[in-house]
Amino acid sequence: MTTAETTAGIAPENVHATLKNWILVDGYPLVCDLAASKGAQLVDSRSGKTYLDFFGCFGSTPIGWNPDCLQDPAFLEYARTSVINRPANSDLYTSEMATFVKSFGENLAPKGFKHSFFIDGGALAVENALKVAFDWKVRRNRSKGVDSDVGTKALHFRHAFHGRSGYTMSLTNTDPNKVNYFPKFDWPRVDSPALTFPLTEENLAAVREGEEESLKQIDSAFDQHGDNIACIIIEPIQAEGGDRHFRPEFMQALQARCERHDCLFIVDEVQTGFWASGKTWCHEHHNVQPDIIVFGKKSQQCGILCGEKIDLVPDNVFEMSSRINSTWGGNLVDMIRSTHIIQEVVAKDLGGNATNRGQQWLDGMNKLAASHDGFVSNVRGVGLIMGFDLPNSDARDACLSGMMEAGLMGLSCGTQTVRFRPHLAISGEDVELCLEKTAVALQGIA
Numbered sequence: 547m548t549t550a551e552t553t554a555g556i557a558p559e560n561v562h563a564t565l566k567n568w569i570l571v572d573g574y575p576l577v578c579d580l581a582a583s584k585g586a587q588l589v590d591s592r593s594g595k596t597y598l599d600f601f602g603c604f605g606s607t608p609i610g611w612n613p614d615c616l617q618d619p620a621f622l623e624y625a626r627t628s629v630i631n632r633p634a635n636s637d638l639y640t641s642e643m644a645t646f647v648k649s650f651g652e653n654l655a656p657k658g659f660k661h662s663f664f665i666d667g668g669a670l671a672v673e674n675a676l677k678v679a680f681d682w683k684v685r686r687n688r689s690k691g692v693d694s695d696v697g698t699k700a701l702h703f704r705h706a707f708h709g710r711s712g713y714t715m716s717l718t719n720t721d722p723n724k725v726n727y728f729p730k731f732d733w734p735r736v737d738s739p740a741l742t743f744p745l746t747e748e749n750l751a752a753v754r755e756g757e758e759e760s761l762k763q764i765d766s767a768f769d770q771h772g773d774n775i776a777c778i779i780i781e782p783i784q785a786e787g788g789d790r791h792f793r794p795e796f797m798q799a800l801q802a803r804c805e806r807h808d809c810l811f812i813v814d815e816v817q818t819g820f821w822a823s824g825k826t827w828c829h830e831h832h833n834v835q836p837d838i839i840v841f842g843k844k845s846q847q848c849g850i851l852c853g854e855k856i857d858l859v860p861d862n863v864f865e866m867s868s869r870i871n872s873t874w875g876g877n878l879v880d881m882i883r884s885t886h887i888i889q890e891v892v893a894k895d896l897g898g899n900a901t902n903r904g905q906q907w908l909d910g911m912n913k914l915a916a917s918h919d920g921f922v923s924n925v926r927g928v929g930l931i932m933g934f935d936l937p938n939s940d941a942r943d944a945c946l947s948g949m950m951e952a953g954l955m956g957l958s959c960g961t962q963t964v965r966f967r968p969h970l971a972i973s974g975e976d977v978e979l980c981l982e983k984t985a986v987a988l989q990g991i992a
Contacts (some may be wrong), residue, residue: 558591574955583611586968586976588955600980601955605785605817605931605967606843608887613971615890616883628878635664635875646847646881653888654826654851656835661852661864664876668816668842669709674870675838675850676700676713676777678863679810683776685859686808696774699731701767703738703760703780705787705960708814717779720786720960734767734775736760740790743926757796764800768807777838778804779812782828788960789933791926797832810837810855817931820844821891821970824901824929831928844970846884847876896970900929903977907932907966910981914988921992924963930972933965941991948987954980 556564558577565571579591588599588611599611615621628642635643651662663678665671683697700717702708708717710724716731718724739756742749768775778800784790804811813836818828822844829836837855842848856862863869891897908927911934915922924935936942942962949956949964957965966980 561592580611585610585613586972587611596953597950598954598976598979598983600966600968601957602967602969604843604957605822606846607967607969608820608844608846609890609896609971610969613887613890615886621886625879625882628882632874633878634873635878635881636871636873637875640878642878642882642885646885649885649888650845650847653892654820654841654845656827656839656851656853658854659839659851660854661856662849663852663864663870664847664849664881665872666848666874666877666880667709667711668840668848669711669714670872671816671840671842671848671850672708672717672779672814673711673713675779675812675814675840677870678838678850678852678856679777679812681863681869682856682859683773683809685861687773689859692773696772697776699733699771699775701734701736701764701775701778703736703784705738705740705784705790706779706781707784707786708779708781734771736763736767738780738784738787738790739792739796740784740788741793741926743791743924753793757793757799760796761799761803764803768803773808775807775809777810777812779814781814781816782818782823782832783928783931785817785931785965786959788963789926789931789965790960791928792832794832794834797829797834801834801836804837812836812838812840814840816840816842816848817967821897821900822929822931822967824897824904826897828928828931846880846887849876891970894971897929899972900970903968903972903974904929904932906974906977907980910977911984914981914985918988918992922988930966930968930970932967933959933963935962936964938962944991945984945987948990949983952983952986954983954987 561577562571576590577592579589582589586599588597633640663674665674680698684695687697702717704719706717707720708714715725715728716733737756737760739753739760741753780800801811813829815827819841823831825831827839837853839851904927911925915925922934926933936945939961942958942964945964946956946958957967959965
């Protein structure tokens with residue numbers, strides 16, 4: 547292809563056919579118009595149809611399509627050289643990278659979290675969180691006179707999704723198709739006692755019973771494996787597993803067990819962090835202090851933040867050169883974009899907007915559920931992490947199809963859940979339109 551042909555691009559009507567020559571094409575039938583899409587409006591360049599985007603690229607769209615703050619000529623000029631050149635950030639440092647790291651640390655790192663690591667992809671961020679924990683626990687054991695190299699197991703939960711890379715496939719257990727036939731480690735897996743909404747006494751009693759059983763399983767795992775457990779890892783809300791929420795008391799019990807057994811508490815905030823819940827990190831709703839926070843998606847740049855407990859091991863991975871690393875050390879263009887997005891979120895209190903718009907959706911969706919006499923259930927949400935259940939997967943899939951026909955993009959998760967992951971700057975009008983289009987879809991199947 548010539549330069550002119552490359553910059554002109556493949557015609558929209560030929561996009562799917564072209565891609566099918568080279569990759570599995572099983573995504574949306576539309577072709578995203580990156581120039582025409584704006585805010586929560588995603589435009590199909592093939593048909594010209596506009597969709598209300600509450601899919602949000604699996605929760606990775608931070609402040610909408612083509613936000614004004616990223617259209618500023620000064621920003622575009624600032625980013626230009628980083629589009630042309632991609633340095634190996636791990637060894638070649640730039641002013642742009644330092645600006646991002648400073649902004650990210652000052653605005654997102656909890657008190658005492660002085661260690662950070664950046665890499666492309668949420669799964670690889672989780673992978674390196676595990677490596678931090680394994681290295682830490684083995685060295686910690688040795689310092690206490692434990693001779694063998696134990697400290698290489700990660701206690702995790704049923705319905706978890708932590709990625710599809712090497713270590714993470716031993717944790718992910720939502721859809722067998724995503725991990726079948728790939729070698730996995732035999733690490734302790736325990737029940738995940740999720741809340742059912744509304745929080746009636748009956749529902750709360752059921753989840754407390756589930757928590758008691760899960761904690762018994764955790765205690766049994768520590769009895770069996772002892773110092774070989776390096777960490778407990780959990781998503782504050784299990785997203786792909788079905789938008790499954792936990793009580794603060796359960797999360798606090800997990801942190802207490804990590805303290806009791808001298809292992810690390812890892813919170814996977816790839817989908818729930820970066821103000822998606824209204825707070826900077828979703829785990830803040832649970833009043834817990836993890837040792838490692840994993841981030842990605844909305845933050846644009848993936849990675850981990852680590853707290854003071856890591857320094858109980860003097861020669862931890864942040865003190866030893868090349869214990870964890872990658873060529874790129876993240877992506878400089880993503881870092882530059884993230885820097886300006888953080889500035890926009892803080893300046894306009896988009897975390898507060900996420901809280902308010904999420905409550906607006908929750909109120910409206912509960913009214914919609916009440917009008918469908920049990921067909922819609924378990925309406926739940928924290929900030930803009932929003933979902934509801936239908937009786938089964940067939941009804942859920944039919945609802946999603948009806949939503950697309952009505953011009954609304956959402957997501958499935960679990961066995962019967964519709965979830966929404968809009969951007970942080972959505973308006974009240976966007977929320978009302980989402981509710982209207984959801985109602986249209988439900989009328990077609992209820």
